[in-house]
Structure formats: structure tokens, C-alpha cells
Amino acid sequence: MPQPTPRHEPNLALHIEDLTVAYNDKPVLWDIDINVPPGVLAAIIGPNGAGKSTLIKAVLGLLKPSAGHIYLHGEPYAKQRRRVGYVPQRSSVDWDFPTTALDVVTMGLYGQLGWLRRPGRAARTKALSALEQVGMADYAERQISQLSGGQQQRVFLARALVQDAQVYFMDEPMAGVDATTERVIIGLLKKLREQGKTVIVVHHDLQTVATYFDFLLLLNVRLIAQGKTSEVYTAENLRAAYGGQIALLQTAQIPQTPPTVAETV
Amino acid sequence: MFEFDFTLRNVMLGAALLGVSSGVLGSFALLRQQSLLGDALAHAALPGVCLGFLLTGSREPLPIFVGALLSGALAAGFTMLLTSRSRLKTDAALGASLSIFFAFGLVLLTFIQSRSGSGQAGLEAFLFGQAAAIVPSDVRLMAVVAVAALLTVALLWKEFKLLTFDPQFAASLGFPRLPLELLLTSILAFAIVIGLQLVGVVLMAAIIIAPAAAARQWSDSLGQMVGLAALFGALAGVSGALLSASGRGLATGPLIIIAASLIALASLLFAPERGLIASAYRARGARRELEQQRVLLDMYGLAQQHSDPSYPSESGMLRALYGGSPEAQLRRLEAAGLAEHTTHVPGEGTHYRLTEAGWARAEAALNSLGHHA
Numbered sequence: 001m002p003q004p005t006p007r008h009e010p011n012l013a014l015h016i017e018d019l020t021v022a023y024n025d026k027p028v029l030w031d032i033d034i035n036v037p038p039g040v041l042a043a044i045i046g047p048n049g050a051g052k053s054t055l056i057k058a059v060l061g062l063l064k065p066s067a068g069h070i071y072l073h074g075e076p077y078a079k080q081r082r083r084v085g086y087v088p089q090r091s092s093v094d095w096d097f098p099t100t101a102l103d104v105v106t107m108g109l110y111g112q113l114g115w116l117r118r119p120g121r122a123a124r125t126k127a128l129s130a131l132e133q134v135g136m137a138d139y140a141e142r143q144i145s146q147l148s149g150g151q152q153q154r155v156f157l158a159r160a161l162v163q164d165a166q167v168y169f170m171d172e173p174m175a176g177v178d179a180t181t182e183r184v185i186i187g188l189l190k191k192l193r194e195q196g197k198t199v200i201v202v203h204h205d206l207q208t209v210a211t212y213f214d215f216l217l218l219l220n221v222r223l224i225a226q227g228k229t230s231e232v233y234t235a236e237n238l239r240a241a242y243g244g245q246i247a248l249l250q251t252a253q254i255p256q257t258p259p260t261v262a263e264t265v
Numbered sequence: 266m267f268e269f270d271f272t273l274r275n276v277m278l279g280a281a282l283l284g285v286s287s288g289v290l291g292s293f294a295l296l297r298q299q300s301l302l303g304d305a306l307a308h309a310a311l312p313g314v315c316l317g318f319l320l321t322g323s324r325e326p327l328p329i330f331v332g333a334l335l336s337g338a339l340a341a342g343f344t345m346l347l348t349s350r351s352r353l354k355t356d357a358a359l360g361a362s363l364s365i366f367f368a369f370g371l372v373l374l375t376f377i378q379s380r381s382g383s384g385q386a387g388l389e390a391f392l393f394g395q396a397a398a399i400v401p402s403d404v405r406l407m408a409v410v411a412v413a414a415l416l417t418v419a420l421l422w423k424e425f426k427l428l429t430f431d432p433q434f435a436a437s438l439g440f441p442r443l444p445l446e447l448l449l450t451s452i453l454a455f456a457i458v459i460g461l462q463l464v465g466v467v468l469m470a471a472i473i474i475a476p477a478a479a480a481r482q483w484s485d486s487l488g489q490m491v492g493l494a495a496l497f498g499a500l501a502g503v504s505g506a507l508l509s510a511s512g513r514g515l516a517t518g519p520l521i522i523i524a525a526s527l528i529a530l531a532s533l534l535f536a537p538e539r540g541l542i543a544s545a546y547r548a549r550g551a552r553r554e555l556e557q558q559r560v561l562l563d564m565y566g567l568a569q570q571h572s573d574p575s576y577p578s579e580s581g582m583l584r585a586l587y588g589g590s591p592e593a594q595l596r597r598l599e600a601a602g603l604a605e606h607t608t609h610v611p612g613e614g615t616h617y618r619l620t621e622a623g624w625a626r627a628e629a630a631l632n633s634l635g636h637h638a
Contacts, residue, residue, distance in 0.1 A: 057433075060437045061436070061437070062433055062437060081438065088431065088433050088437075093430060097487075098296075098481065098485050098486055099485075099487055104430070107431070107434065110435075111439060119423070143485045159434075
């Protein structure tokens with residue numbers, strides 16, 4: 001009599017234990033343990049080569065870890081695909097591909113449609129409303145190569161919205177976008193959090209990270225720190241993650257020690 | 266006469282089948298930036314052709330097709346292995362497997378030819394194609410292969426589109442990336458075996474790339490592009506067949522390739538949005554606009570310095586400001602109703618002054634540049 005496999009850490013949106021990923025024998029992620037509670041807006045930060053994108057790709061099963069396990073709401077990714085949304089780096093695709101913004105957004109529904117079935121009118125309606133949410137309704141029929149970088153990023157975001165997921169992973173959605181797009185994106189991320197969803201974002205801008213996100217994962221091949229922004233956004237942790245590069249920051253803005261409980265309340 | 270028409274019909278049918286299937290699959294190869302893959306698969310088909318002949322001892326199309334498919338698949342797998350296990354990039358890996366497999370094919374070919382008594386070989390036809398040798402059973406087999414390839418694309422349209430545009434996202438949705446890529450590569454090999462007898466392995470890459478590249482010029486939707494590529498491919502195939510039938514000693518395969526290349530060349534030049542001529546024309550228009558605007562703003566500046574909106578600027582002075590000869594621009598401004606010429610003092614050079622429309626246009630231009638008049 002086969003027992004149903006017990007769910008592992010079902011109360012965590014993302015649970016990673018002992019994760020190691022290596023490219024050509026060189027570890028990119030080393031012995032990572034991560035626990036992200038549901039309903040937070042989390043940022044993954046760390047210097048170039050810290051393994052931020054690799055972490056997301058490992059979670060989504062796009063590359064095979066050398067060791068460790070990853071659970072989303074208590075189940076491995078293969079069982080949770082329909083509850084996970086993904087925004088890859090904008091530069092990972094060729095935007096000269098012959099298609100429209102609406103069509104790209106519709107691709108977010110391909111997983112729900114499954115094999116062979118084609119998107120119909122319902123899919124079109126969903127895709128249009130997602131485009132509207134990112135302020136791109138007027139560009140639905142626009143050829144994607146004619147969109148600006150920020151508009152392309154919003155199309156990618158709309159594609160993730162139609163996935164209607166519980167947990168979202170976004171790889172640098174605010175890299176190289178204009179101020180308008182950044183406002184639209186952060187507004188949307190907060191709305192997703194209000195709906196009780198978990199959003200995990202690779203972020204590169206240390207100036208905005210504390211205002212945008214309430215949960216942080218500091219990464220540099222190893223996990224440096226994780227937790228509420230108010231607790232882990234400290235000069236000490238940033239220095240540990242970024243090393244000498246931290247000199248570039250206005251360290252004055254960053255608390256030297258974690259605020260005491262009295263301060264945060 | 267009947268026999269000639271009969272052969273021609275076979276060749277035309279075969280060429281059309283080749284054109285349609287290579288146009289469709291070439292579109293995906295082109296968009297995946299794997300145009301060279303067609304070339305590698307085609308060259309790698311040669312050892313399979315020879316082995317198929319050696320094992321069965323006949324030129325029956327089926328064993329030769331199967332051999333070609335298998336050695337093409339082997340080459341594709343070898344390439345994937347090279348790129349994933351070594352530091353070689355895809356282009357280098359494709360180049361390497363192309364030449365290794367082709368060299369092996371040539372060795373087998375010369376071995377077969379050197380064996381006495383096997384007069385029926387004639388396998389060198391697969392190097393450059395020998396359309397006249399095509400018989401109805403060949404065409405039937407080509408049709409089966411083409412229908413299988415096209416049907417697969419039609420069924421998995423959505424999956425192939427996503428795989429081509431964003432393979433990582435496709436994988437995150439649970440579409441298995443590697444098997445789908447292998448499938449797409451295998452049906453590209455289908456298109457190639459259709460062309461073995463018609464154009465041969467050496468020239469095959471062009472019929473894969475050219476119709477797709479031409480179609481991309483005319484369309485911004487994947488469906489239209491693939492349809493057009495099929496049409497262009499068929500057009501090239503049929504016209505190549507007809508051209509070679511119209512004259513003595515003109516080989517069909519190369520003519521098909523030339524026809525496809527001409528279609529691609531014409532598309533690169535003349536397509537309305539992406540064509541070279543259209544973009545050169547647009548660039549010239551933009552340059553003119555800028556030059557014209559510069560003269561307009563010079564006149565505006567002079568008029569403002571003199572606090573006189575209809576201040577007549579002398580063309581000599583404008584020339585000094587403009588640093589070239591502004592006459593052509595002035596004539597265009599006049600034609601557009603933005604400036605008019607006027608005589609100021611008899612004996613001096615021509616003067617120009619802004620019209621009201623010109624004044625408004627200059628202020629609008631300054632505003633759009635962020636200056637506030």
C-alpha cells in the first residue's frame with residue numbers, strides 16, 4: 001500500500017536545504033539553506049557571480065543541482081509548476097522574434113493549456129487584461145522589437161501575471177528600465193504581496209532594496225544572511241556579501257548594527 | 266515528349282515538397298540562430314547514404330533515406346555532446362562535426378566507387394543532386410517524409426514557437442527542452458533527406474536558410490513567416506526545375522539554389538520595413554529632416570536676435586552659419602510653406618524669411634528639444 005509522500009515544510013513558500021550547484025566542477029552555489037515564508041516581497045542580492053540567477057534556475061529545475069533539495073509550499077517544483085510564475089532576464093531572449101506583445105503574454109498560459117491545445121479567446125482575454133495591468137494595453141498588437149526596453153520588461157511581467165501563480169521568481173526585472181516602468185513594476189509586486197503571494201526578485205540596486213522589499217537573501221556563493229529587511233540589512237552583512245565593492249555605497253544610510261527590537265516596533 | 270514531361274513532373278513535385286518542408290523547418294532553424302545546423306546535418310548525411318548503399322547493395326531510396334537520417338542524427342548528437350562537455354561554442358562544434366562526417370562520407374564514397382563491378386553506384390549524385398534520376402517511388406517517399414515533418418510542426422506549433430522564442434521559460438512550464446530540441450532537429454533532417462537527390466548534400470544549406478531569411482523580411486508574425494517561407498521554397502524548387510528543363514545541360518539542384526538565393530537577395534533589398542533600400546531611404550529622410558530643421562532654427566535664431574519674426578536672413582549669412590550650402594534646404598523649406606524668399610536691398614543676395622508656419626514649427630522643434638522659447 002503506497003503511502004502518500006508527506007509534504008516537507010508546507011508552511012514555507014520556499015524551502016531550500018544543502019543546495020550546491022556547480023558549473024564544470026566550480027561551485028556557483030555552495031551549501032545553501034533558505035527559508036522564505038509566504039506573503040513576502042523578497043530580494044536576492046549579492047555581487048556579480050554570486051549565483052543569484054543560478055539560484056532561481058535551480059529552483060525552477062532549469063539546471064541540475066549537485067546536492068540538496070528544494071521545496072515550494074511543501075512540494076518539489078515538478079509538482080508545483082502551475083503555482084509558480086517566472087520572469088527570466090529580459091536579455092535572455094531575442095526580441096527580434098516575429099511576434100506581438102499579446103502573443104508573448106499568451107505564452108504564459110501555455111503551461112495551463114498543456115500539450116497540443118491552442119490558446120483560444122479566453123486566453124486572449126486573460127492576456128489583454130494582464131497587459132492592461134502593466135499599462136501596456138495600447139501595445140497589444142505591437143511587434144516586440146519595436147518596444148522599448150522598459151516596455152519589453154512589462155510584457156514579460158504580464159506574461160508572468162497570466163500564470164496566476166502563488167510564488168513568483170523574477171530575474172532582474174528592474175535592470176535597465178526607465179523610472180515609469182520601475183514604478184509600475186514595484187506597484188505590481190506590492191499588489192501581488194497584498195494578494196498573499198510570495199514574490200522573490202533578483203535585485204541589483206542596493207539604494208532601493210530596503211524601501212522596496214521586506215525580506216532579503218544576501219548571497220555570495222554561500223548564503224550570507226536571510227530574514228526580514230529590518231534585521232539583515234546591515235553594513236556588516238553587506239560588507240560580507242560584497243567585500244570591497246561596498247565602498248561604492250553610501251554606507252551612512254545603512255544601519256551599522258541591527259536595530260533593536262524596541263526600534264523596529 | 267511524354268517521357269520528358271513525366272520526368273519533369275516528378276522533379277517539380279519533388280522540388281516543391283523540398284521547398285515547402287525546408288522553408289518551414291528552415292524558419293525555426295533561422296530563428297533559433299542555428300542556420301549552420303542545416304549545413305552540418307546535410308553534410309553529415311553523406312556517410313549514411315554510403316552505408317545505406319553498402320548494407321543493401323542497392324540505390325533504393327528507403328535505406329539511403331534511413332542511413333542519411335541516422336548519420337544526421339548522430340552528427341547532431343555529437344555536436345550537442347561537444348558543446349555541453351567541452352568549451353567549444355556551437356558554431357565551432359557544428360563546423361567540426363560537419364567536416365568530420367563529410368570526410369568520412371567521402372572516404373566511403375571513393376571506396377564504393379573503387380570497387381570493380383559495382384557500376385550501378387553513381388552515388389556521387391548525392392553530392393550535387395541529380396534530379397533527372399528521380400522516379401515516382403522517390404517522389405512518393407519524399408511526400409511521406411514531408412507530410413510527416415509538416416504534421417509534426419502543425420501539431421506542436423505552440424510548443425516549438427515557445428521553445429524557439431524562450432527555451433528557459435518553456436522548460437520552466439514543464440515542456441522538456443532537450444527532447445523538443447532533438448525533435449525539431451530530427452524533422453529538419455527530414456527536410457534534408459527530401460533534398461538529397463535534388464540538390465545534394467553540398468548545397469543543401471541554402472535551401473534551408475534562403476526561403477526563411479527571405480520570408481522574415483516580409484513578415485512580423487511567425488505564422489506568416491513560416492507560410493511565406495514554404496511558398497518561397499516551393500517557388501524556388503519549381504522554377505529551378507522548369508529552368509533546367511528549358512535548356513540542355515543545366516543542372517536542377519544548383520538552379521533551385523540560385524532561384525532561392527535570388528528570392529532572398531530581392532527580399533533583403535526590397536522588403537518594405539526591413540529591406541536595405543527602405544531603411545536607407547528612411548535614413549536619408551531623417552537626415553534631410555535634421556538638416557532642414559537646422560536651417561529653420563538658424564533663421565529663427567537670427568529673427569529673434571533682431572526681434573523681428575519676419576527678419577529676412579541673407580542666404581550668404583545662413584551659409585556661414587550652416588557651414589555648407591543651405592540652398593537645397595531653403596528651397597525645401599519654401600516648398601513646405603515654412604519660409605519664403607524676398608528681396609531686401611536690390612543688388613544683395615537672396616534673402617529668406619520665416620512664414621508664420623515656419624515660426625511655429627521652429628518653436629515646436631525647440632520645445633521638443635527641451636528648450637523653451
